[in-house]
Amino acid sequence: MVSRATAQPASEKSTENSMSVDGNSCIEVSDLNLYYGTFRAVADVNMTIPRHKATALIGASGCGKSTFLRSLNRMHELVPGARAEGTVELDGEDVYAPTVDPVAVRRRVGMVFQAPNPFPTMSIYDNVAAGLKLNRSKIKKSDLDDVVERSLRGANLWEEVKDRLGKSGMGLSGGQQQRLCIARAIAVEPEVLLMDEPASALDPISTLAIEDLVQELKQNYTIVIVTHNMQQASRASDITGFFNIDGAGQPGRLIEMDRTDKIFTNPANKATEDYVSGRFG
Amino acid sequence: MRVTLQEDLDQLEASLQEEGELTRRALRGALNALDQQDEELADEVIAFDDEVDACYLRIESGIQSLLARQAPAALDLRTVLAVLHVNLHLERMADYCVTVAKLTKLVAGVPPDQTIVDAFEEMGERAEEMIRVALESFAARDVERAESLVDLDELIDRANRRAVKQVIASGGDEERREWGLRMILVSRCLERIGDHAVDIGEQTAFLVSGEFREFTDASH
Numbered sequence: 001m002v003s004r005a006t007a008q009p010a011s012e013k014s015t016e017n018s019m020s021v022d023g024n025s026c027i028e029v030s031d032l033n034l035y036y037g038t039f040r041a042v043a044d045v046n047m048t049i050p051r052h053k054a055t056a057l058i059g060a061s062g063c064g065k066s067t068f069l070r071s072l073n074r075m076h077e078l079v080p081g082a083r084a085e086g087t088v089e090l091d092g093e094d095v096y097a098p099t100v101d102p103v104a105v106r107r108r109v110g111m112v113f114q115a116p117n118p119f120p121t122m123s124i125y126d127n128v129a130a131g132l133k134l135n136r137s138k139i140k141k142s143d144l145d146d147v148v149e150r151s152l153r154g155a156n157l158w159e160e161v162k163d164r165l166g167k168s169g170m171g172l173s174g175g176q177q178q179r180l181c182i183a184r185a186i187a188v189e190p191e192v193l194l195m196d197e198p199a200s201a202l203d204p205i206s207t208l209a210i211e212d213l214v215q216e217l218k219q220n221y222t223i224v225i226v227t228h229n230m231q232q233a234s235r236a237s238d239i240t241g242f243f244n245i246d247g248a249g250q251p252g253r254l255i256e257m258d259r260t261d262k263i264f265t266n267p268a269n270k271a272t273e274d275y276v277s278g279r280f281g
Numbered sequence: 282m283r284v285t286l287q288e289d290l291d292q293l294e295a296s297l298q299e300e301g302e303l304t305r306r307a308l309r310g311a312l313n314a315l316d317q318q319d320e321e322l323a324d325e326v327i328a329f330d331d332e333v334d335a336c337y338l339r340i341e342s343g344i345q346s347l348l349a350r351q352a353p354a355a356l357d358l359r360t361v362l363a364v365l366h367v368n369l370h371l372e373r374m375a376d377y378c379v380t381v382a383k384l385t386k387l388v389a390g391v392p393p394d395q396t397i398v399d400a401f402e403e404m405g406e407r408a409e410e411m412i413r414v415a416l417e418s419f420a421a422r423d424v425e426r427a428e429s430l431v432d433l434d435e436l437i438d439r440a441n442r443r444a445v446k447q448v449i450a451s452g453g454d455e456e457r458r459e460w461g462l463r464m465i466l467v468s469r470c471l472e473r474i475g476d477h478a479v480d481i482g483e484q485t486a487f488l489v490s491g492e493f494r495e496f497t498d499a500s501h
Binding site for chain 1: 353
């Protein structure tokens, strides 16, 4: 039987498959298995992701954490041959239900990628407005201006770009480009922001800016962040989930999930202990 | 594997054991100086505290460097935190030995009440044993043995209470009363050394379990 890993210490809550996290879950993942063709990349994940918290997913390369992340907004299935079994409930609704439009899911669950990827031919303004224009048929220019400013402020970028909104987004630094991508993602007002190694291509200052931003964004959004940087997980997240594989060719599994301070001071599982203390390999 | 981190942790623990040995030597010296009314030896004990302090500072510096450079987590982090506490407890124990030596000098020339001095010898032996048990159980991560320090401490506590009663009962002239007052402080120092040994035991339990708990309620 697969036990549900949650952010609630086992001592405080009891039975398998019935735990809640701080009384307010945003995403409920049940018995999730993810495949690339016949290869099962992620096995039997049960997870509760709390609302308005930053949840970090850590684990070695190939453990399935990014695959899992992409399954939360149905981007996993964009890979040819990829499929998901199990359920991912967003506010109680299974995003994999046959009647659900994956595009609508991705509007509610936004994503920021490892490398900043602003639209190269667009201005800073249009980069932020792009998602909104695609998602809504008609919007007044003044409303659009408001959304662009609010989104850039939300991404802590407004002061740096307000005088050059018409310039190309490619002229920004890497850290600024990544915050532009975050602004673009929050412009459509998603509930959840998925971040796949959002700072791995950035310098330390820009990295800290992103981590600070995560702390602000979680007031309004539920954040799930995949990172190889364990210190980043310990600094930026409230909850940490550890994924691992038993060996080459084996599927990734969620080993342990708990409050971040618990994971980094006194994890329950030996494999987690070895990973967070760098005693692996 | 993180070889450098492990080497740094091993070095810290070795230094801690060394500090414990220095503290025990300070305690033995203080007890001998008291028993033999040896002012010269008392001075040596006071000067010897510099050795303990140097060891203390070396460990603290090592911890600072390790935290800054290695960012330990989980058991490694708990080890560093526990070493930080134990380091301080050992340094404090050595300070109590200095206090005993200073009190010895203050009562030099006053004929001691041998019954009381003998009681201090017994208390001191127990305190020495407690330092040994505290550090051995820390090194072995032996929580059960660490918890045995509570019983050993109770014996010192009782001896402390007996010493106080004996001093009060001894009465005498002003010189004797002053001697008695100083000896109550000596007794208190030895009793506090026992308390710090128990505190080290609690760090062993924290290190192993990740949860800090006091072995006994300090309000009792």
